[in-house]
Amino acid sequence: MIFNENYSIELEYEHCKGSICDKSDNLMHKHNTSEVFILISGKVSFFIEKNIYTLNSGDMVILNYTESHKFIVHTCEDAEYIKVNFLNKVTSFINPPAYDPTFCFTVRPAGEQNKITLKDSDFAKLMEICTKIEVLRNNQPFCYELLELLYLLEMLIQINYIYLNITLPETKYPRPQKIQNIITYIDDNFSSEITLEELENRFFLNRYYISHEFKKLVGTSVINYIITRRLQFSKELLRGGCSPREACSLSGFNDYSNFLRLFKKYENMPPSRFVMQCNKNETSTNPKAHSAKKINKAYTSYNLPDLIIKDLTWSPETPKEGDLVIFSATIMNKGRAPTPDGVVIGVGFCIVDDKGSTIASTWTDKHTRSLVTGDSIMLSANNGDDGRRYWIAREGIHKIVAYVDDMDRIAEINNENNKFEKILQVCK
Structure with missing residues (x-):
């Protein structure tokens, strides 16, 4: 069945502008869907299986449901991106010898050929399709569900055409296990005090080697990566109902004035205005908006198992x-x-x-x-x-x-x- 009992193909579509949206994909995870990620502006590090891809404006990532991944928006960038998640069964009515529009999602080895740098003309065509989906979702005209399916198929056909005409391999960096161990340690302990000296002693690696290799692979420095993780977590806490002072403490910023300075520097607004924007956007077109506050309240309880x-x-x-x-x-x-x-x-x-x-x-x-x-x-x-x-x-x-x-x-x-x-x- 392509449509569920609610006459939906269960398409998830997010158009995120600015830091208000970079909330959920900073831990390694998988979906039961395939995913298209198009970076419109900013800079992002995408971790897929054992590889790291650095994305700039106009880059696209394709993923299938078997691929473990996460992405980190660089703190100095005001990113804008579109993320589309769809179930592969939406093309189940297409029988061979007709071309399968999910081909480029399923034919690749896990973690390989995920990144595509789009030509200007290809980027424009995909943006045109995305605009049609957004207009459709805002207006919901007659036969809305069928039109949504048609636009998704149009997008997948265009992506396959781009994929089959790639002439240059994408830039990727296999993650050395030593650096991966450091990334995992930071992800698990960013709310605690972490210094280059501590990493040097813990992992028996020279701090200058750590700094150089980390920057080359992740696209940002160790310190900026830690700040990014703390800021992302602080925003989760603020969305979940924490006060700015609570978010500061629980996310690992020991000095409140430093937290306010960094938050304003990287988010272009103080925490209080960020909270006001979150409340204002609760009724946005994002289908997860209403449940986000409820889900994120889990983060307000700090001393719990996980x-x-x-x-x-x-x-x-x-x-x-x-x-x-x-x-x-x-x-x-x-x-x-x-x-x-x-x-x-x-x-x-x-x-x-x-x-x-x-x-x-x-x-x-x-x-x-x-x-x-x-x-x-x-x-x-x-x-x-x-x-x-x-x-x-x-x-x-x-x-x-x-x-x-x-x-x-x-x-x-x-x-x-x-x-x-x-x-x-x-x-x-």
Whole structure:
């Protein structure tokens, strides 16, 4: 089915102007959709799998649902970008030998050939299509849903035409593991004091080497990267209802006057005016606007656990059709407090077919011991559909989606990072 019960193709479209929108994509994540990202102005570092791409005005990134990614808007840039997320099933009515408009999203190896530098004429054509989508969403005329599908197909056809006519490879930088370890450490600890001296001692690397390699790979200095992460988090806190002083403290700025100075320098407004703009924009055309405030209130509770899935496995490792498959997940608490003792740490496992439909579910709901900060535990399914802890394997390619704290029993710093996906191929 292309349209859901609400007559929608579930297209997500965001046109973000200025810093008010750069709120959600600064942690590595995946979608159940393919994504188009077009940078209109500013400078962005895009992390995809093990590569880093530096984007300038007129660059585009394409992603499929298997590719883990994040992007960072450079603090000195007032970025404007368009982000489109769509389900691949919207082209399911197109049969071979007709050309598949999702070709360039699915044919690439993960993390490869993601960035495309657009010619002026190609950029103009894509902007024309985006304008039509925005006018359509604002006016919602007769046959709105069909027109939205047609404009999306027009965009995908244009992107495929551009992709197939690329003559120069995009510039990418494989991430050396040493620098990746530093990026991960900063992402996990930016609200604490971090200096080049500390990084030098912790990772046994010369600080000048760190500075040079970090700037070359990420496109900005270590200090600016830390400031960017803190400012982004402070904006999340402000959106969630924190006062400027609370946002300053929780995001790692120890000096309030310095926080105000940096916020105004990089956001071109003080925190108080930023809050007023957020309140004013709550009824914007962004479909997530109404829920953003509710979601971001999770950030206002600082001393809480934060559960993530580090890995997803199954037994047998290479199942054949008819095998009884049991799923397991390795759970880590990367938060700032242990989980409550006696409260279930649950994990749900969903088996999704190639059409995007959930065909079976299993789960684990027996573990009640506290999980302290930094510790990990492997949990295996103990129940499921029809009381079975296993899934009877079917031939084909399946997406396995695991959710930690699937029943929302535990208050967390961030419940947007509880999902983990892997592809499982079952042979006869």
